[in-house]
Amino acid sequence: MTDPLSNVQRLVDDWERNAQEKAARYESMRQEVERISLTRSAAGGAVSVTVGPNGIPSDVSMTEAVSRLRPEQIAAAVMEAMRQAQAAYPAELARIVGETVGDTESGRHIVATAEQHFPQVEPDTPPPAPPRRRREGDDGDFSDDSYLG
Template sequence: MTDPLANVQRLVDDWERDAQEKAARYESMRQEVGRISITRSAAGGAVSVTVGSNGIPGAVTMTEAVSRLRPEQIAAAVMEAMRQAQAAYPAELARIVGETVGETASGRHIVATAERNFPQVEPDGPPAAPPRRGDGDDFSDDSYLG
């Protein structure tokens, strides 16, 4: 005959051990995510953007080659490099989550949130020039407030 108190104690010990192991895995995940640094370049390497552990740009660098670009091309290159770096963030986060906490509901939620916030970049042609007056957009001086 088994001792009910011993069974309860074993259950509590198992729960405590599992909780400690889970906490260690999540701490490992937190540390790994804190080291994320993803850099992507655009305009032939003239512009680079680095995103950090939260997917937010932390650095923008430019080479001397930007002197040959028009301001709108520089701005478009910054945006392109940023979108590419951010689009790589969910995959890196998914790799870390998979290696640390595994297939869990919270891990799936973390990755799904990153995928929603930083979607994949759609392959398209060169960045479009900003619209100019007469291109079909109303850039009149009239206020929309009336």
């Protein structure tokens, strides 16, 4: 017959060991996340943006090729490169979470939060056309036919 006190002690010891192992896995995750550095480029490589932990930009660099771009093109390239780098952040975070803490509720929450803040970038979608000014009597259907028949 086993001693109830030794069973309780074994349960406490197991719980403590599991808690220490879990804490070590989360510490490892934290250290890996702090090392994240993702760089993406735009405008044919003329502009590069690096994001670090939490997807925050940590560096912007430009090559001589920016001298051929207009200021608004440079600004758009910086934003494009930044969005691309940030869009890669959730996947890198998911890799780290998977390798350190595994498929846990808190790990899924961490990745889902990153995905909300840094959604995937739609490939080469042109900006919407500005609204067309309507002339008097223009119903906006681009034809001269009446919808009344």
